Amino acid sequence: MAVYTDITEDELAVFLADYDVGTLLSYKGIAEGVENSNFLLHTTAGSFILTLYEKRVDRRDLPFFLGLMEHLAGQGLNCPLPIRKRDDGVLSELAGRPAAMISFLEGMWLRRPRAEHCREVGAALARMHVAGDGFELGRANALSVSGWRPLWDMSRDRAETVEPGLVAEIERELDSLEASWPSNLPSGVIHADLFPDNVFFLGDEVSGLIDFYFACNDLLAYDVSICLNAWCFEKDGSFNMTKGMALLDGYDSVRKLTDAERVALPLLARGSALRFFLTRLYDWLTTPEGALVVKKDPKEYLRRLRFHRQIKDAAEYGLRETA
Numbered sequence: 323m324a325v326y327t328d329i330t331e332d333e334l335a336v337f338l339a340d341y342d343v344g345t346l347l348s349y350k351g352i353a354e355g356v357e358n359s360n361f362l363l364h365t366t367a368g369s370f371i372l373t374l375y376e377k378r379v380d381r382r383d384l385p386f387f388l389g390l391m392e393h394l395a396g397q398g399l400n401c402p403l404p405i406r407k408r409d410d411g412v413l414s415e416l417a418g419r420p421a422a423m424i425s426f427l428e429g430m431w432l433r434r435p436r437a438e439h440c441r442e443v444g445a446a447l448a449r450m451h452v453a454g455d456g457f458e459l460g461r462a463n464a465l466s467v468s469g470w471r472p473l474w475d476m477s478r479d480r481a482e483t484v485e486p487g488l489v490a491e492i493e494r495e496l497d498s499l500e501a502s503w504p505s506n507l508p509s510g511v512i513h514a515d516l517f518p519d520n521v522f523f524l525g526d527e528v529s530g531l532i533d534f535y536f537a538c539n540d541l542l543a544y545d546v547s548i549c550l551n552a553w554c555f556e557k558d559g560s561f562n563m564t565k566g567m568a569l570l571d572g573y574d575s576v577r578k579l580t581d582a583e584r585v586a587l588p589l590l591a592r593g594s595a596l597r598f599f600l601t602r603l604y605d606w607l608t609t610p611e612g613a614l615v616v617k618k619d620p621k622e623y624l625r626r627l628r629f630h631r632q633i634k635d636a637a638e639y640g641l642r643e644t645a
């Protein structure tokens with residue numbers, strides 16, 4: 323589910339009066355998503371997504387997220403375009419929440435992506451990295467290395483209920499990552515959550531990227547490692563090297579990874595596996611039973627983290643030698 327805040331037709335009519343989007347024909351809540359409340363609106367001018375930003379989104383970040391989508395769309399990337407109000411602003415308020423409308427993208431996300439889709443995603447990620455160049459606003463990544471220990475501290479006391487021995491293992495991992503995390507790799511605007519549910523396809527081609535609400539400035543190759551984690555493991559937990567190769571080839575076809583990025587990839591993949599493990603662990607331990615949100619299994623990312631620890635060279639992900 324992701325309709326935490328419901329809206330009435332009357333509230334919506336008042337909200338829409340600030341926009342030049344024709345007359346409302348219908349609206350409905352969208353069940354998918356985790357963070358915010360989303361509605362699909364049909365008006366005489368077309369289809370739109372209305373998002374009410376919920377408590378985990380800091381409203382001070384909204385100009386970055388909305389400005390970024392506008393910048394990327396302006397660079398030709400297929401992503402939602404925030405709809406401007408009559409007064410030219412993009413941010414509004416509805417039912418006591420910050421709210422915005424963005425353009426509706428056609429397509430659907432793939433439940434069972436294949437290697438050719440991974441190639442497409444790699445290329446789309448690289449296009450986003452290139453398109454992000456020149457975006458004038460900045461946002462630090464609260465979920466990078468300096469954010470992991472505070473996040474862990476919020477779950478630490480109950481972590482062993484998930485798996486005995488976890489406290490010692492995660493503390494060793496944090497010590498190791500904190501001591502060796504790179505800072506001198508190419509950086510820029512990253513999506514930071516480019517999971518299959520945030521990439522739309524029409525047929526076998528990417529039709530759009532959505533959900534920029536974790537986007538920030540960070541290492542570009544960290545974003546690549548997030549995609550390796552999110553796209554290239556099978557349901558049984560095994561890494562699919564064909565998918566890894568396709569994703570990295572796709573990325574390289576648009577933006578070549580530097581030698582330093584290639585060397586750092588296993589370390590970055592450990593970090594990104596830990597990042598999703600930690601947020602899932604927190605949600606796992608704090609989401610009340612019976613809540614309508616689907617809890618994601620933290621152990622899935624613990625297994626990935628353990629896998630990456632064994633990797634000595636990015637060639638094991640399918641990364642080819644540079645020509």
Ligand SMILES: Nc1ncnc2c1ncn2[C@@H]1O[C@H](COP(=O)(O)OP(=O)(O)O)[C@@H](O)[C@H]1O
Pocket residue numbers: 324352354355356357358359360371402424425426427428519520532533534535
């Ligand atoms: N621009 C868009 N065009 C079409 N559908 C969208 C768009 N943005 C969001 N959606 C729909 O809303 C769902 C939730 O959006 P998402 O941004 O992932 O929410 P959350 O940030 O709450 O996780 C998506 O899975 C998709 O079905």
Ligand SMILES: N[C@@H](CCOP(=O)(O)O)C(=O)O
Pocket residue numbers: 355356357515517519520533598601602618
């Ligand atoms: N991709 C994250 C959770 C964030 O969900 P989203 O619906 O905002 O993409 C995970 O899988 O842990």
